[in-house]
Amino acid sequence: MSKLSKLKKYFSISDTAKYLSNALEEPVSVADIYELAIEGKLKISARLIDRAYAISTQLAEEDNKQPGGLIKLPDGKRLALNEQIQVIDGIWDLAMIGMELHSIKAHYQREISGPEPRVNSVPGFYVCRDGKVYRLVSSLPLSSREHVGEVLSDELENLLKTKGLTYQDLLDNDAASLLECMNDEELEEFTGLTFVLGLDDLAEHEFSPEELPLKPYSYQLVITTSEIGRLLDSLDESQDKPESSRERNNKLVLIGALLEELNIDPNIRGVTSAVQALLDLRGVSFSDDYIRETLKQVVIAMESKRNKS
Template sequence: MDKKIKINDYVTFIEAANYLSKAFGESVSLAEVYRLILSKKLTASIRLLNPTCAVGGRYISNEGGHSCNDEQGIILVDQMKRVVFDQTPCLIDGIWDLPLIGCASFFIEDLYQKELNEVAPIHTGVQGLFICQGNSFFKLQNVVAFPSDDKKKTSLLAKLFPILNNESVSLFDLIFKSDSDVQDLIKKTKTDKGIAAFKAFKKQPSSKFVFDDVLSLEQQGHQLIIRSDELLRFADLSKKDVVVEASMNDSKLGKPSEEYDLLVLIGIFCIKAGVEPSARGVTPAVQKMVELVGVSMSDDCIRQVLSQAAQALDKKYCERTLTSKRRNTLLILIGALCSSAGITSFNEDIVREIQSMAEQVGVCKSHDFIKQVFLQSKSAIEKRQK
């Protein structure tokens, strides 16, 4: 396996699990590889099997401190920088890293939950499929052919493209190559039929194609991989400093910062429900809220979570590993508190208020994140009721 890692540029996720098992001297499952990717300790990559349409992006400073994505398509990468995209697509292929934004993070999360035989969470606000390589950043695109109102052009394409395709001219050739290059491709086949079809195609008044964002990895011919140098980097770092010990002990851990975020939201929703999480004797009131949504929970469990939520609001809470069971407990409490506060849906005003309260304790979360937690809390309550 060591020789294969050194010879090849990349390995599959299963091969990565086998290599790490050997490197650490203990079994590392595929679920744990997903967990390491989601916790950003290990970077996943994608190998595009065919030339793929994409729009390039450039990094810009996040001086305004934006906490979510822009309506004009400017994507928030982290708290320090954002990406603005070009309008003109190009063709790319090869191996690219997968930043955990947009639908890539949802796809990995779904694979992780499936490996654990658990129900995948509800995803909202899918923003596209993004890939990067050094300072290069791209958003993958689908070709939608011509505008729907250009019926003449669409009809002509349906008649002529099969002829051109038989002459080894792809849709990408028509879009991205010059007319002379396309004609050269057709001439190599030594047939007049393809050239005539191409000339008829080009005589039409419009040659514009329409593109839209790729919203799922399943829409692309791809292979999920881990670059060999990235796997070796992670393995070497882990041997020098046991940075993954907590992550390896439990295959059902939540994202490293997720517990803190959920506790902060519990503290905020306590306040919205008229409850001070650090006040004495508040546990029975919250326990009643939980019972009103059809779920039972011990007073010791509620008391502990309220104490931790108060610490999180005061920025004094030290995170611990987040198991699936504990995550569901926190989500149920959020759902019960929302119900008690009369929050049955999230409009812009409520989201902005929650965001503002969270930012005061150093937690900057997007509209999509808050809405997703709300939906997951409802799902957790329904699952517990059954």
């Protein structure tokens, strides 16, 4: 990989496959990445393109009553949903408990040209970071304005900002003429926001929704460089590392001490046959050459150990 790549905080799924292929010196496909994620061996993250709205969650007892409701997870635990809407952005790990898990399964099936998976996940799209789990929301409930008022104001301000407008522009000028630059979808969003926020003089017609739809949250699937490093480290730890000469010598000295305790001299003639007989009694068998060579190394290791003492 290039030097510039070392500065990156995340890689796309396809770039992750290329990176791992180079690092492991074996082919790694995009399908492999999705499969590792489904098996819980690799974390896939969502890089939010724009800010998203979400509600926080927490683990709850089965009999716990939460205003936001309880979601039963596949492992039997229950997730309590809070009412407060929050704004989140940046990179978040997929929690892999809701529709985000189904999405990864669907990506995997498409990579292997398999059938579309059935939807059997927990409702909602969940992300997590620093031990906190959030469910993204696609609409704002209007039954309790105190929980969404700040978010609605923020959403209206962002909508106006895309058109180069501010609250004050609407108050100081003819709102209808200023909003001509909005398309039908934006006007509908503006009307709903102004009605709910009590800016009735800016709303052009009656509007009383139970929920206010939001723009669909958009994101890019990525793998963070720290997660790639964790995966590579775990693969290194799972492989058998070559035994160091020091470890081997220590084992030979241990064998030598046991032989001395048994009054077996590894230097005497015929000791190979005696050791083989002991092994046979315990159902173990090695060749004469292997035993003879090992005993020679035991003698060398013992002499080296005594000289250093």
